[in-house]
Amino acid sequence: MTVDPLSPALPAPQQSSPLGAVRLSATGLRVRYGEAVALDGVDVEVRDGESVAIMGPSGSGKSTLLYAMAGIIRPAEGTVTLRTREGAEELGSLSDAARSAVRLREFGFVFQQGMLIPELTATENVAIPLLLIGMGKRAAMERATSLLEDLGLSGLAGRRIGQLSGGQAQRVAIARARATNAQVVCADEPTGALDSKTASEVLDVLLAETTAQGRALIIVTHDEDVARRCSRVVRLRDGRVVVDGETR
Numbered sequence: 437m438t439v440d441p442l443s444p445a446l447p448a449p450q451q452s453s454p455l456g457a458v459r460l461s462a463t464g465l466r467v468r469y470g471e472a473v474a475l476d477g478v479d480v481e482v483r484d485g486e487s488v489a490i491m492g493p494s495g496s497g498k499s500t501l502l503y504a505m506a507g508i509i510r511p512a513e514g515t516v517t518l519r520t521r522e523g524a525e526e527l528g529s530l531s532d533a534a535r536s537a538v539r540l541r542e543f544g545f546v547f548q549q550g551m552l553i554p555e556l557t558a559t560e561n562v563a564i565p566l567l568l569i570g571m572g573k574r575a576a577m578e579r580a581t582s583l584l585e586d587l588g589l590s591g592l593a594g595r596r597i598g599q600l601s602g603g604q605a606q607r608v609a610i611a612r613a614r615a616t617n618a619q620v621v622c623a624d625e626p627t628g629a630l631d632s633k634t635a636s637e638v639l640d641v642l643l644a645e646t647t648a649q650g651r652a653l654i655i656v657t658h659d660e661d662v663a664r665r666c667s668r669v670v671r672l673r674d675g676r677v678v679v680d681g682e683t684r
């Protein structure tokens with residue numbers, strides 16, 4: 437049987453909360469870099485349709501938490517459990533290859549500077565994750581073109597990344613993060629390099645492309661305006677959660 441790489445996630449299990457079902461759950465996370473303790477027993481849960489801002493002073497462990505929840509960093513202790521199309525996966529128990537495969541299908545990423553490939557066009561950048569999950573080139577380019585259209589970028593699809601403004605490049609990064617229908621989008625300071633008006637517009641697009649469609653968004657930010665527009669804020673200090681609360 438051929439598995440459609442873009443088949444929708446299974447319906448969420450029944451649960452009584454008005455929020456979506458738990459998509460990602462981190463429990464007792466400890467991460468060390470040598471002697472330095474970056475995360476010191478962190479529990480965080482993220483539900484479908486939720487936007488969770490991770491805040492805290494520089495060095496408090498925000499990026500480390502994001503990367504541990506996305507399976508990029510393997511914690512020394514604790515578990516990260518993701519509900520996938522195939523059932524619950526504990527990311528730490530997977531081989532590196534299996535973890536990469538899960539990451540590719542289940543997570544989208546938006547970084548501060550986009551992390552796009554400057555030599556490639558906008559369409560080619562968006563097509564990359566699709567090619568990596570095995571889609572044919574023609575279908576990948578067609579889907580990338582349609583995603584860029586959805587984000588109002590059709591006129592720029594053939595431009596190389598270096599020919600785009602910062603806000604346009606971040607929209608391309610959002611289209612790329614959406615390409616595989618990933619149910620969790622992880623963003624590390626996605627508006628950090630933008631002026632406030634462009635930042636607000638990029639955040640509009642990011643929320644519209646994720647939580648408005650039932651996906652989960654985890655966003656590391658120093659910007660209180662960004663955090664206010666998320667549904668929940670987790671504040672870290674010295675690798676520990678000091679606040680975890682809804683914003684409205």
Ligand SMILES: Nc1ncnc2c1ncn2[C@@H]1O[C@H](COP(=O)(O)OP(=O)(O)OP(=O)(O)O)[C@@H](O)[C@H]1O
Pocket residue numbers: 469470472473474492493494495496497498499500501
């Ligand atoms: N690769 C690494 N090697 C050694 N120490 C690291 C490494 N990455 C992070 N750290 C340390 O781990 C701690 C948490 O870092 P992290 O980048 O997660 O914090 P942050 O809150 O995202 O910081 P910032 O807001 O400055 O980006 C810091 O003390 C940092 O110096």
